[in-house]
Amino acid sequence: MEDVPTSVLSDHPCHLGEGPTYDVTTDTAWWFDIGEGKLFEAHLAGRSIRVHALGRMASALARIDAERQLIVAEDGLYIRTLSDETMTPFLPLEADNPATRSNDCRVHQSGTFWIGTMGRKAEPKAGAIYALHRGKISTLFPGISIPNSICFSPDGATGYFTDTPRAVLYAVPLNPATGLPRGEPEVLLRHTGIGGLDGSVCDADGQIWNACWGASRVDVYSPQGERLRSLHVPAKQASCPAFVGPDLSRLLVTSAWQDMDASARAADPQAGCTFLLQASARGRAEPDVKLA
Incomplete structure (x- = not known):
């Protein structure tokens, strides 16, 4: 386990921090608290953070x-306008299934968006993985x-996913x-x-950086599935990483206090915080999604 230089980007304790991404054109990181229906916006240079209430679960x-x-x-896809923060419905997705x-989710280099859904109580086989491609x-x-x-993968020829319980x-x-x-899919x-x-x-070399939920770490795997590194995260339930910074060398990692009782949270005081790891990574910028 490596202890790399780590700082707290946000000490707001997210119920379920998830979905981090980074806009290199504005030096802005974004992530969600799914359980509380909040969107976080962090301008990294000044460490200024805004919290947007969405009125619905989003990830x-x-x-x-x-x-x-x-x-x-939770009920589909919305177009959010940055200037006034309005949310306009774009396409429904499982909107008729309140469970x-x-x-x-993540965007492929082609602009196709892979989207995962699941049961609100993690009911077995209640969800799916979808693709938004050319507006459908x-x-x-x-x-x-x-x-x-x-x-x-960097060349766009391989996709990865897991069903966590498997x-x-x-x-x-x-x-x-x-x-x-x-x-x-192959194992x-x-x-x-x-x-x-x-x-x-x-990352840019095809290595897979995985947040290991329940183990206080991010693991780095080769494209062949060999574990190369493990980086310590100061919260037990690390949930998702994203490359950030102008040179994409740092790693933003979200976390969660979901399912923790009072004693568990006392033992894990930074649960739900959002961290920046000096990972010496060779990250890649996230592509834009294409709607048509």
Whole structure:
């Protein structure tokens, strides 16, 4: 376990911190507290942070252009206008199923958006992984309990995901031009030991950076599934990483206090905080989502 220089970006204790992303054009990081329906906005240079109440559970954000974002929420997709913060419905997704909500998501280099859903109480096989491609939503993988670790290799030819209770990270061959599967998922690695596979992101070398929920760490895997590094995170339930900073060398990591009682929270006083790790990474900028 490596102890790299680490600071607290936000000491707001997120119930379920998730979905971090970074806009390199404005030096702004974004993430969510799913359980509280909040969106966090952090301008890294000045460490100024704003909290936006969304009025609904939401878990992910993708940049459309300089003026607009696409928000993935419990009942579908919304276009958020930065100038006035309005949320305009774009497409429904499981809006007729109050038992589910959105979870892990990420944009492929082609602009296709992979979107995960799950049961609000993590009911077995209640969710799925979808693709928003050319303005339409299609189902990629049904019967998912807790979708996580959605990310893509630098060349766009491989997608990764996990169903956390299965403790398996899958690799899927993709069409790099569309971000859609051209084959079946194959097992890349099986997680053993403490914790579980949560959110992941790929770096410029194709390494997979995974937040290990329940183990206070981020693990780095090779494209062949070999664990290369483990970085300590000062909260037990690390949930998702994102590369941030002008050179994308730092790692933002969200965390959560979900399912912790009073004694567990006392033993983990930084649970729910959002951290910056000096990871010496070679990150990649997140691509914009394409709506048509």
